[in-house]
Amino acid sequence: SRSIDLAVIPGDGIGREVVAQGLKVLSAVLPQDVKLQTQEYDLGAKRWHATGETLPDAELERLKGHDAILLGAIGDPSVPSGVLERGLLLKLRFAFDHYVNLRPSKLFPNTETPLAGRPEIDFVVVREGTEGPYTGNGGSLRTGTPAEVATEVSVNTAYGVERVVRYAYEQAKARPRKRLTLVHKNNVLVHAGHLWKNIFDRVGEEYPEVTTDYLHVDAATIFFVTRPERFDVIVTDNLFGDILTDLAAAVTGGIGLAASGNINPTGAFPSMFEPVHGSAPDIAGTGKADPTATILSVALMLRHLGLESEATRIEDAVSADLAERSAPRTTDEIGDALAARVAG
Amino acid sequence: SRSIDLAVIPGDGIGREVVAQGLKVLSAVLPQDVKLQTQEYDLGAKRWHATGETLPDAELERLKGHDAILLGAIGDPSVPSGVLERGLLLKLRFAFDHYVNLRPSKLFPNTETPLAGRPEIDFVVVREGTEGPYTGNGGSLRTGTPAEVATEVSVNTAYGVERVVRYAYEQAKARPRKRLTLVHKNNVLVHAGHLWKNIFDRVGEEYPEVTTDYLHVDAATIFFVTRPERFDVIVTDNLFGDILTDLAAAVTGGIGLAASGNINPTGAFPSMFEPVHGSAPDIAGTGKADPTATILSVALMLRHLGLESEATRIEDAVSADLAERSAPRTTDEIGDALAARVAG
Ligand SMILES: CC(C)[C@H](C(=O)O)[C@@H](O)C(=O)O
Numbered sequence: 263s264r265s266i267d268l269a270v271i272p273g274d275g276i277g278r279e280v281v282a283q284g285l286k287v288l289s290a291v292l293p294q295d296v297k298l299q300t301q302e303y304d305l306g307a308k309r310w311h312a313t314g315e316t317l318p319d320a321e322l323e324r325l326k327g328h329d330a331i332l333l334g335a336i337g338d339p340s341v342p343s344g345v346l347e348r349g350l351l352l353k354l355r356f357a358f359d360h361y362v363n364l365r366p367s368k369l370f371p372n373t374e375t376p377l378a379g380r381p382e383i384d385f386v387v388v389r390e391g392t393e394g395p396y397t398g399n400g401g402s403l404r405t406g407t408p409a410e411v412a413t414e415v416s417v418n419t420a421y422g423v424e425r426v427v428r429y430a431y432e433q434a435k436a437r438p439r440k441r442l443t444l445v446h447k448n449n450v451l452v453h454a455g456h457l458w459k460n461i462f463d464r465v466g467e468e469y470p471e472v473t474t475d476y477l478h479v480d481a482a483t484i485f486f487v488t489r490p491e492r493f494d495v496i497v498t499d500n501l502f503g504d505i506l507t508d509l510a511a512a513v514t515g516g517i518g519l520a521a522s523g524n525i526n527p528t529g530a531f532p533s534m535f536e537p538v539h540g541s542a543p544d545i546a547g548t549g550k551a552d553p554t555a556t557i558l559s560v561a562l563m564l565r566h567l568g569l570e571s572e573a574t575r576i577e578d579a580v581s582a583d584l585a586e587r588s589a590p591r592t593t594d595e596i597g598d599a600l601a602a603r604v605a606g
Numbered sequence: 607s608r609s610i611d612l613a614v615i616p617g618d619g620i621g622r623e624v625v626a627q628g629l630k631v632l633s634a635v636l637p638q639d640v641k642l643q644t645q646e647y648d649l650g651a652k653r654w655h656a657t658g659e660t661l662p663d664a665e666l667e668r669l670k671g672h673d674a675i676l677l678g679a680i681g682d683p684s685v686p687s688g689v690l691e692r693g694l695l696l697k698l699r700f701a702f703d704h705y706v707n708l709r710p711s712k713l714f715p716n717t718e719t720p721l722a723g724r725p726e727i728d729f730v731v732v733r734e735g736t737e738g739p740y741t742g743n744g745g746s747l748r749t750g751t752p753a754e755v756a757t758e759v760s761v762n763t764a765y766g767v768e769r770v771v772r773y774a775y776e777q778a779k780a781r782p783r784k785r786l787t788l789v790h791k792n793n794v795l796v797h798a799g800h801l802w803k804n805i806f807d808r809v810g811e812e813y814p815e816v817t818t819d820y821l822h823v824d825a826a827t828i829f830f831v832t833r834p835e836r837f838d839v840i841v842t843d844n845l846f847g848d849i850l851t852d853l854a855a856a857v858t859g860g861i862g863l864a865a866s867g868n869i870n871p872t873g874a875f876p877s878m879f880e881p882v883h884g885s886a887p888d889i890a891g892t893g894k895a896d897p898t899a900t901i902l903s904v905a906l907m908l909r910h911l912g913l914e915s916e917a918t919r920i921e922d923a924v925s926a927d928l929a930e931r932s933a934p935r936t937t938d939e940i941g942d943a944l945a946a947r948v949a950g
Pocket residue numbers: 347351352504538793794824
């Protein structure tokens with residue numbers, strides 16, 4: 263008999279509400295013989311205000327022992343920008359070497375898109391998660407004076423780029439269209455850009471069945487709104503991936519549906535699953551938060567843990583649910599509806 | 607009697623075609639007493655292939671003597687990525703200290719937008735042009751080996767940020783809505799981000815009439831497609847500005863209409879005006895290139911040179927022309943139509 267030992271970080275704002283629905287659907291979809299055990303971690307704005315801690319080493323150590331992590335959302339306007347992002351969210355991604363940030367984008371039936379003509383959108387962004395401009399390298403000199411100089415260093419290694427590019431080729435190979443696009447800005451960021459492009463081309467030789475192309479990030483944003491159907495799998499760096507996946511969420515019915523997995527494919531550390539959206543403190547407690555992104559993140563988690571058919575069941579339930587919905591529903595009602603579908 | 611001594615860099619691909627129309631409209635709009643003198647510079651892919659030169663120092667020196675520069679487009683697939691961008695286009699922007707990259711976005715009547723519901727779009731992006739990740743700082747170690755490390759350093763100075771932020775406040779102050787949005791990613795790029803935010807807030811104290819807000823770049827891309835009408839003036843760094851202005855062009859009828867000015871507001875060096883689009887070698891010579899972006903760039907140039915009413919006349923002509931157009935037209939026909947309008 264199998265078991266899942268899950269760490270749960272509800273976090274801030276709507277985080278707790280959406281995570282509750284994620285767990286509801288998870289319980290409903292799991293076969294009887296899979297034992298689910300959850301442990302909640304109190305991390306986020308409240309803890310930081312109370313203790314000044316973002317992610318103590320002891321907590322990080324305990325988190326390591328779980329099979330996976332489900333995270334709601336982190337962040338609150340009362341905390342200075344960067345403190346929780348760098349001290350908690352990014353610390354987890356880096357400490358657990360989540361080098362794949364997997365973010366599928368699909369235009370589900372009956373959802374609103376700002377794009378005219380409802381193009382068919384079904385692609386996945388493989389965003390690098392442990393390098394690029396997110397490393398925290400850099401600093402500031404003469405801070406706060408008219409002579410200040412602040413730098414941010416994007417660090418890119420062959421080691422780091424190759425592993426995520428290889429993962430992206432594997433994803434592309436497994437999909438019907440077998441198409442992979444590298445997005446970077448190698449006409450300006452020539453050092454990092456050429457590293458990415460060279461590795462992309464070299465690894466590609468091992469995947470003759472995958473069709474590839476390259477786009478500058480600025481051109482890619484144009485295609486996201488004019489021809490999103492052209493994309494199948496996209497691989498890109500940490501910062502470009504951040505920007506592109508929010509844009510992708512916007513054109514596919516909004517941030518309420520965008521799921522993500524921070525994945526360490528080697529299994530050396532637990533992977534972490536979270537909605538792309540933030541803590542949305544303005545709607546916390548109102549029942550307006552859409553838990554679908556979290557529930558779809560649970561599906562990504564199940565796939566990562568080898569429970570493919572359960573993952574698909576959740577995704578199919580979301581498709582069917584969206585296709586049939588009419589009136590606005592509360593967070594809880596959406597969770598109930600999806601739990602009923604996956605159990606049924 | 608006034609005169610304009612203009613340097614013209616047609617460049618590659620459709621560059622020459624669109625520049626010809628820009629000059630046609632420029633001649634038509636100028637009052638009799640303004641003498642126009644142009645000098646063409648042979649720079650771009652062809653020259654690089656022939657001589658290996660991108661922008662020799664002697665040419666740079668000669669360019670300095672002009673009142674302004676009109677550039678068509680630079681780039682060709684036969685030239686390795688980065689060579690002409692860094693060696694010519696960015697070299698000009700940096701050498702002439704074009705710290706303001708001004709890019710207006712307007713949804714003109716009767717143009718196609720991929721956005722449903724045709725929101726009202728009329729904003730301007732003030733993109734920093736001489737700092738950030740575009741400085742060329744960084745490098746690559748053990749290039750081409752499995753142990754390669756490539757870095758890109760974003761350099762940001764109080765000096766550089768303050769001057770462009772101040773320019774943006776002036777722009778906002780002069781517009782009816784008087785609204786300025788800073789776009790950055792200060793929750794991750796904390797050093798550069800906090801420098802930008804602190805200066806933005808401090809300079810803002812001198813502009814009590816301007817309403818301000820801050821958006822992370824990922825959130826900004828969402829609003830570009832869901833609520834573009836919320837933007838008035840945006841100020842942002844070099845790389846975010848590159849990405850956002852292509853997206854802005856896409857939602858406001860395409861890259862064929864997007865104008866830009868690389869401006870040195872002090873007048874110490876000539877400013878340079880160019881369409882946002884590239885050299886589009888696939889349609890070069892077919893008469894399909896839309897010269898409107900170049901013609902609108904000429905309007906920005908005239909405004910910069912103090913010829914405000916001539917600038918407005920071109921912009922009004924473009925509005926009227928787009929509103930009345932029906933059949934597809936050639937590059938030349940569009941140029942003729944606009945020249946006739948501004949002259950009439
Ligand atoms: C909150 C922030 C640090 C984070 C990121 O930039 O990665 C978020 O925008 C995301 O996309 O998960």
